Amino acid sequence: MHSEPFVGRVQALRESWEERRQLRSIAGLHDYASQLRLIQAMHGWAEEAVEEIRTVYGGAVSISLSPCPEAPPDHREVELGFAVMVEPRFSAVFVLHDRRRAPGPSWGISVSVASDGAGATLSGAGLERRNGQWSRARMEGVLLSLLGAYERHLAAEESPRFKGGY
Numbered sequence: 001m002h003s004e005p006f007v008g009r010v011q012a013l014r015e016s017w018e019e020r021r022q023l024r025s026i027a028g029l030h031d032y033a034s035q036l037r038l039i040q041a042m043h044g045w046a047e048e049a050v051e052e053i054r055t056v057y058g059g060a061v062s063i064s065l066s067p068c069p070e071a072p073p074d075h076r077e078v079e080l081g082f083a084v085m086v087e088p089r090f091s092a093v094f095v096l097h098d099r100r101r102a103p104g105p106s107w108g109i110s111v112s113v114a115s116d117g118a119g120a121t122l123s124g125a126g127l128e129r130r131n132g133q134w135s136r137a138r139m140e141g142v143l144l145s146l147l148g149a150y151e152r153h154l155a156a157e158e159s160p161r162f163k164g165g166y
Contacts, residue, residue: 019136030099032077035107036069038134039096042109043068043082045136046094049143050084061150062087069096077105084143086150090115092142109134111142115149 023041026034050065069080081095092113099106
């Protein structure tokens with residue numbers, strides 16, 4: 001049985017489909033302006049996610065979000081990004097960058113997730129395939145993996161025998 005009232009679930013469904021329709025027009029385009037709008041939308045999703053994480057964790061975890069990327073006043077096409085930090089050790093950095101693979105400009109958004117907990121790791125998750133476009137769910141998945149790394153780090157501190165799994 002669902003604890004959330006039906007009207008709330010209907011509203012969430014409608015909003016998610018409206019968001020998908022809006023993003024469809026820019027997500028497949030790789031010009032600078034379209035990808036800038038996409039990374040700004042992603043920052044908005046990250047803002048909401050950070051607030052939800054704070055609601056769940058309260059003061060037990062320090063989480064921060066850097067400012068929303070803005071186009072330079074001189075309208076240059078430069079790399080921009082933002083970061084989500086859990087404690088000072090765990091980060092996800094989202095970057096709008098020039099992919100330079102096609103003739104002419106081709107911009108995309110990638111993420112690097114870093115942890116200096118039990119050994120530094122860095123992974124990139126670029127978007128090269130059409131079915132790999134950014135969505136709210138994909139962004140939230142990245143943030144959940146960041147929280148998972150934080151939780152594994154806490155478990156390893158509590159029990160030195162814990163090596164990342166059961």
